[in-house]
Amino acid sequence: MLMGEYQHSLDAKRRLIIPAKFRDQLGTDVVLTRGLDGCLFGYPHAEWQKLSSKLQALPLTKRNARAFVRFLYSAASACTFDKQGRINIPSSLCSYAHLVKKCMVIGVANRFEIWNVDCWNKYNHDTAADFDEIAEELKIDF
Template identity: 55%
Template sequence: MFMGEYQHIVDAKGRLFIPARLREGLGDLFVLTKGLDGCLFAYPCQEWQVLEQKLKSLPFTRRDARAFVRFFFSGATECEVDKQGRILIPGNLREYSKLEKEAVVIGVSTRVEIWSAIEWENYKTKAASSYEDIAEKIIDIDLEL
């Protein structure tokens, strides 16, 4: 399980240090793709395969399903951790997530998210004001635990 929040810098070559605790779960090779809310999602290969199977089951006759799958998979790339614990984030993913220099890497249960520090602060500020309201709404959802 991934959890925690870590601040790091994206260097001039587009490399980002992945904290050791998160690297352990991601492995030396993992999948990085365009996430939701303007961040990047990183999945261990095993978790990616589970997600891939779920996305394959979406009805390809539905335009919204096709659009989502296209967007999600076209942004995906395999990332390999170097000896210094860094990954190279491709330019298209840095552009999508507005990653320039300061980044925030967070653990979110089955995935890791990579955010621009500015975008993360904006998201947190906005979400914090409705955190309790959101909690009340999702408590009623039948979660598969």
């Protein structure tokens, strides 16, 4: 299970260190794609295959299904870790997530997310303010 948050810097060649705690669970490479809320989603191959199966089961006749599948697949990129534990993030994905220098890498159970640090801080602040309401709506028991 991927969890926690880590701040790292994107270098001039668009390489970002993925935390060692994550790499131990991810293997030698990951699939990186556009995520929701303006971040990037990173999946180990087994989880990407599960998601891919669900996406392929969506009805081709539904416009929103086609749009969602295109959104994820058209930006997807297989990224291999280098010896320092970095992945090279394609420029299109950096642009999408506004990644310039400081990034947050967060674990979200079966995937990790990469955020622009300012966007993450704003999202985290806004969500924290509504956390009680969100929990009540989802009916989560702790």
